[in-house]
Amino acid sequence: MSSYLTIPRKFLQRPAVLYVLQNHGFSTKEHTGKQTTKVYDLTQYEFSYSAEETQRILEILNHSSEEAFFEFKITKGMAKKLIKGRSQLGTFQNVSQLLNIDGFGLKNVENICDKVLNEKPSQILKEEEFVQSKVLIFKKLVKPRVEPQIIKMVSVARRIPKADVFVWEERANYGYLQKAPLGSIIIAMKLAQMRGILTALLDIRQEGKKGGNLFYLRDILVSKLFNLKVGGERICGLNLADQIMQSEKILDWLPPLELNNETQEKYFSIDKVQRKYISTSLFISLAFYQTVIENNVLSHKVLIEG
Incomplete structure (x- = not known):
């Protein structure tokens, strides 16, 4: 099936639509009409990240602030949606949960994950490291009392x-x-x-x-x-x-x-x-x-x- 499909997310759970997707791969192309080379099948698709890469992605997505997301060249709009989705779930347990965020498709999720993996680990702190650094700074540099x-x-x-x-x-x-x-x-x-x-x-x-x-x-x-x-x-x-x-x-x-x-x-x-x-x-x-x-x-x- 080579035609361009526009399927609202709320319809993806309907049996008739699932039947079409089960029997046909679907592809995406830009509105310019140019066909993309990557083909997705939602029923069989799995993210191709190793366990270590998945853990790395989840750590950053669960512990980053909006400003930290900007360092990964993630847009302000997407960063806000990531933080909102994270607050609703508590924490992301797997990468596929990003698909539940409004406006996030497979291509969006893959782009975000790839950006996170390509960033140097030293440029962002884990939550526990951030807490420890905050405590250290407070103890060493700030006096919370007037003498x-x-x-x-x-x-x-x-x-x-x-x-x-x-x-x-x-x-x-x-x-x-x-x-x-x-x-x-x-x-x-x-x-x-x-x-x-x-x-x-x-x-x-x-x-x-x-x-x-x-x-x-x-x-x-x-x-x-x-x-x-x-x-x-x-x-x-x-x-x-x-x-x-x-x-x-x-x-x-x-x-x-x-x-x-x-x-x-x-x-x-x-x-x-x-x-x-x-x-x-x-x-x-x-x-x-x-x-x-x-x-x-x-x-x-x-x-x-x-």
Whole structure:
């Protein structure tokens, strides 16, 4: 039988049509009228793939995404139909099940299988390999949590009262990190990260103000003004801070603080460890206020001559 047959799939199960196909091979030809050389008999046709090739085909068809199908030069429309057919069946158990997909004939199925077999195995992952690689990437490259220090920094930033100026003391030179141990470098990186977060949080609270209200002081400024350097180390200067909070005149360039009894009592009721942190803030704020805001000439002289 050499005539061109167009048989809708829904009619293939009818006995009369099966009788015709059982007694006659049928061939396909393009709409141009050119006869193809391959002859199919649906009742006797078997896909000519070995067990290994069949397993390879099924693995790829069952585990590939739509994008992966494109690598096999499978059209977008066919890729969507493959995924839809796969979702309906769960998985393809044999190649012949592809014939149940709407629009897939023997020629379509063979073309897809041939494309899959000609592709290099290394270009696509099996499902279990993909899952393993995803887990590996997540464990090695992604941290699913925010570190406690960062959470604490955000919490602290929210509790900082509104102010016209925020002052931060930092090192002016990080050259010391070139030969520093790994631990010191990691700490410096963490501090830089925390400073960046704090800067962003405080900047948001400016409420449309132009220009920044966060200033950075070189650490040498406080050290010189309050003479806190002993050798190469910076001391906390708690005793000096206590004297300042008692409104004593202890430095030529610094006027005594005018503090009421309640403020002084509250300060000295705090334990020594906490007062050390407060003393650092005290020195930074006084240094900035006297040198920048008040333009204290005596403080400038200490910095220049020191």
